[in-house]
Amino acid sequence: MTINKDILLHVSMALAAVLVLALPPLISSNHSLLKFQPIINTMEGTRKEQNEKMMTISHALQGHAIFFLGASEVIWSGDEPHAIFNYFNQSLQVPVVAYGGVMVDSVIQYSLLSRFKQDLNSKTKLVLLLSPDSFFRPKVPTKIFENNLPAVVFTPLLNDRDVAPVVTHYLESTRGEKISHLSFSQMQIRGWNISDIKKEMSYQFGSFCDLARDFYKEKIRLKKAPPELWPSPSGKFETVDWESQRQQALENNKERKITAATHWMTPEYFKARPKPFDWSSRPPAEEQIVAFKKMIKMLHDRHVQVIAIVDPMNPWAISHRERYKKVDDIVKSTLKEYQVPYYDMYEMPYQNGWNKDYLHPTDLAWVDMDHFVYEQFK
Secondary structure: OOOOHHHHHHHHHHHHHHHHHHHHHHHHHHHOOOOOOOEEOOOOOOHHHHHHHHHHHHHHHHHHOEEEEOOHHHHOOOOOOOOHHHHHHHOOOOOEEEEOOOOOOHHHHHHHHHHOHHHOOOOOEEEEEEOHHHHHOOOOOHHHHHHHOOHHHHHHHOOOOOOHHHHHHHHHOOOOOOOOOOOHHHHHHHOOOHHHHHHHHHHHHHHHHHHHHHHHHHHHOOOOOOOOOOOOOOOOOOOOOHHHHHHHHHHHHHHOOOEHHHOOEOHHHHHHOOOOEEOOOOOOOHHHHHHHHHHHHHHHHOOOEEEEEEOOOOOOOEEOHHHHHHHHHHHHHHHHHOOOOEEEOOOOOOOOOOEOOOOOEOHHHHHHHHHHHHHHHO
């Protein structure tokens, strides 16, 4: 078969043109601008978005903001005026970057912080919000794991002898389960499957197309938005009338009709679950306890200024909430061992109106958490 030289030339020129056009987006993706993001829910997104999230978290952990690490309390409190990422940023002018999404457990928290281990130092100001129910899950659903630990976070962890066994064990335990997307480094652990390979290749191609599209769209945009500057802290914590803040939060609860008539929950949640449900009778998951202890030790070894808060549990919505005590004792003893200040809202006398459901905090609970964080970092 004879190949027409003109066709070969045109194909070669087309490939060369594609290569030339592909290089600028690839080079540019490694030089993203630092972008302040007060709330980060997951690490998923385009390569550019992932780079921006990585840079935000890294800069915050170096001591340029308080880093607040929680779970679903973060994404479900976006409209609470006193949620720390709202109140500290807007009212106190103290930069806070909060990370948290549904089912972000100790394994994910430990893995995420390990990815940024080189940024952790004596200037790092970290708040850990510990959700009681996360300690009872042997592992989170694979989709949650994928969203929070994509390749950009996961792959470097395999070279960390402390965290590698934790993430490796998780992936090995998912064999046989359906999974939407795995990186090649994750496939090396979980096992190779032609379907997973196709998904990864499709993801990489789509990611590159997004990268190129965003790059050239930005280039041809006539009116460009000014870059978002990292907020400068005021330099000192202003005096706060905390009783006044509590009264404002109580009014917010009243507006949302969180009252005794709804067992101190939102009417929507009470309507769905009008009767208390039994708290888990299962023992705490060993994987969660191991990850939590390793995380606290790592933070101690890095001299991080870390404090912890344990979520309150609504006794009007839960029966046998005392079953959490075993975990709470483990958490407290670990924090005491490493001299980590903590605020245990589970063990404290319950304040009606602290929860909007069985666990997630209301504006009133956020005021008390804000007060604790304020005093610790003041």
